[in-house]
Amino acid sequence: MPKVQLELPSAWNAGSAVGAVLPAGTMPIGEVLAELGRSSPVLRARLFAPHGRLRRSFAVYLNDDDVRSLSGESTLVHDGDRVRIVPSLGGG
Amino acid sequence: MPRRSATRISVDLPALSAEDRRRYSRHLALPQVGELGQRRLKAGRVLLVGTGGLGAPAALYLAAAGVGTIGLVDSDQVDESNLQRQVLYSSSDVGRPKLDAAGDRLASLNPLVRIVRHDAELDPSNALSILRGYDVVVDGTDNFPARYLINDACVDLGIPDVFGSVYRFEGQVSVFHPPNGPCYRCLFPEPPPAEAVPSCAEGGVLGALPGIIGMAQAIEALKILLGEGRPLEGRLLLFDALEMQFRELTVRRDPRCRRCSPRHRHDPLVAEGGGEGGEASDPDLEIGSEELRRALSGATPPLLVDVREPEEYAAGHLPRARLIPLGELRGRAGELSGPRPVVVYCRMGHRSGRAARLLRDLGLTEVRTLSGGLAAWEDSDHRARRSTR
Numbered sequence: 449m450p451k452v453q454l455e456l457p458s459a460w461n462a463g464s465a466v467g468a469v470l471p472a473g474t475m476p477i478g479e480v481l482a483e484l485g486r487s488s489p490v491l492r493a494r495l496f497a498p499h500g501r502l503r504r505s506f507a508v509y510l511n512d513d514d515v516r517s518l519s520g521e522s523t524l525v526h527d528g529d530r531v532r533i534v535p536s537l538g539g540g
Numbered sequence: 541m542p543r544r545s546a547t548r549i550s551v552d553l554p555a556l557s558a559e560d561r562r563r564y565s566r567h568l569a570l571p572q573v574g575e576l577g578q579r580r581l582k583a584g585r586v587l588l589v590g591t592g593g594l595g596a597p598a599a600l601y602l603a604a605a606g607v608g609t610i611g612l613v614d615s616d617q618v619d620e621s622n623l624q625r626q627v628l629y630s631s632s633d634v635g636r637p638k639l640d641a642a643g644d645r646l647a648s649l650n651p652l653v654r655i656v657r658h659d660a661e662l663d664p665s666n667a668l669s670i671l672r673g674y675d676v677v678v679d680g681t682d683n684f685p686a687r688y689l690i691n692d693a694c695v696d697l698g699i700p701d702v703f704g705s706v707y708r709f710e711g712q713v714s715v716f717h718p719p720n721g722p723c724y725r726c727l728f729p730e731p732p733p734a735e736a737v738p739s740c741a742e743g744g745v746l747g748a749l750p751g752i753i754g755m756a757q758a759i760e761a762l763k764i765l766l767g768e769g770r771p772l773e774g775r776l777l778l779f780d781a782l783e784m785q786f787r788e789l790t791v792r793r794d795p796r797c798r799r800c801s802p803r804h805r806h807d808p809l810v811a812e813g814g815g816e817g818g819e820a821s822d823p824d825l826e827i828g829s830e831e832l833r834r835a836l837s838g839a840t841p842p843l844l845v846d847v848r849e850p851e852e853y854a855a856g857h858l859p860r861a862r863l864i865p866l867g868e869l870r871g872r873a874g875e876l877s878g879p880r881p882v883v884v885y886c887r888m889g890h891r892s893g894r895a896a897r898l899l900r901d902l903g904l905t906e907v908r909t910l911s912g913g914l915a916a917w918e919d920s921d922h923r924a925r926r927s928t929r
Contacts, residue, residue: 509789536732
């Protein structure tokens with residue numbers, strides 16, 4: 449069954465969610481992220497600001513493209529796609 | 541790929557001495573460097589902001605390569621815990637100002653380069669004056685406010701910002717130099733929430749990791765000075781040490797970027813909040829290690845709450861401490877209502893400070909945060925044991 453592959457930052461301590469797959473189907477990436485947030489309060493806090501706005505402290509890539517250069521949260525995710533969240537790392 | 545134009549024309553470049561020719565003979569043998577390239581490096585001025593895990597290897601290689609002027613910005617002292625990765629320093633440097641130790645080491649490595657010491661923490665009032673005059677800035681800082689400030693100042697001055705960052709086993713490298721490519725804010729418009737940002741001191745970092753990333757930054761700086769190769773402009777290099785894997789992602793300019801878009805490019809610099817170092821501590825909420833020890837042996841010992849992540853807790857925690865990760869604290873605050881006062885702690889005191897403020901805002905009156913976190917507790921414990929020997 450085709451699925452959407454998710455790559456979450458290891459720094460987020462998302463544990464089992466790293467490399468997780470979402471149900472097959474076509475949906476906007478905003479929905480993918482909302483689904484992810486519903487799966488864990490920790491992930492929800494990392495992904496969304498208190499009033500539900502998607503945070504802008506990480507980049508979301510669909511395959512090799514930053515979704516902001518596509519259609520933002522409306523960008524459609526299809527079966528077989530890979531969604532990768534790239535966090536900002538602060539350490540030096 | 542077309543060659544990039546270097547920053548100066550050859551008539552302005554200093555000549556190479558006989559000593560230069562001997563020392564840099566392996567560079568002179570490279571067609572992409574040669575005599576002209578080495579003269580460009582000799583004329584080059586690179587500023588390293590931060591001389592820690594990233595800045596240390598970058599500084600060593602830039603000095604060894606013969607970059608004529610190397611500026612260093614740091615106000616820290618060498619700590620024993622730095623030695624696991626900050627290869628500029630030796631055991632005998634512990635306690636010395638990093639600028640002094642780094643300056644001595646670099647001068648010993650290559651007396652032909654000039655080291656300029658900026659004993660300061662970069663802030664909006666001094667950033668432009670410190671950065672001005674350098675050809676390249678290498679961001680080797682360890683906090684988000686400084687990263688945004690470096691980016692903003694570099695955009696304002698038109699200086700390439702060679703960015704590097706690390707955490708645990710992962711690193712990132714890029715070059716931000718609009719309008720050739722995006723700036724840091726195009727990629728990450730705002731810092732992450734403070735509670736989501738454990739520092740390397742809290743979360744750990746593999747010692748050799750900043751070596752790889754810092755050296756990649758040094759290579760990018762050298763390429764820019766030489767005008768050779770293809771800089772990482774518009775590209776973000778991701779490194780995963782556990783997988784030993786490099787990946788590259790395209791980063792595009794944000795036409796509405798609130799720093800590098802034409803209407804914002806010269807906006808006044810401001811201190812960006814968020815992340816570690818972005819919040820002031822609240823002395824009224826803090827409890828020191830000694831005071832906590834006394835309280836724990838008193839009639840009403842406080843309830844200890846460890847607000848770190850489960851794997852950090854598993855690696856070691858205070859006796860009888862309850863684990864409630866900071867991200868879950870709001871939803872589980874009800875577990876802490878009761879007659880006992882609450883003391884929250886983490887590794888360094890940053891996350892627990894935020895936890896204490898959150899609990900106070902939620903109505904808990906008897907809450908405090910362990911000042912300096914477990915690190916201070918262990919230090920105090922160590923001192924106490926030494927004094928009783």
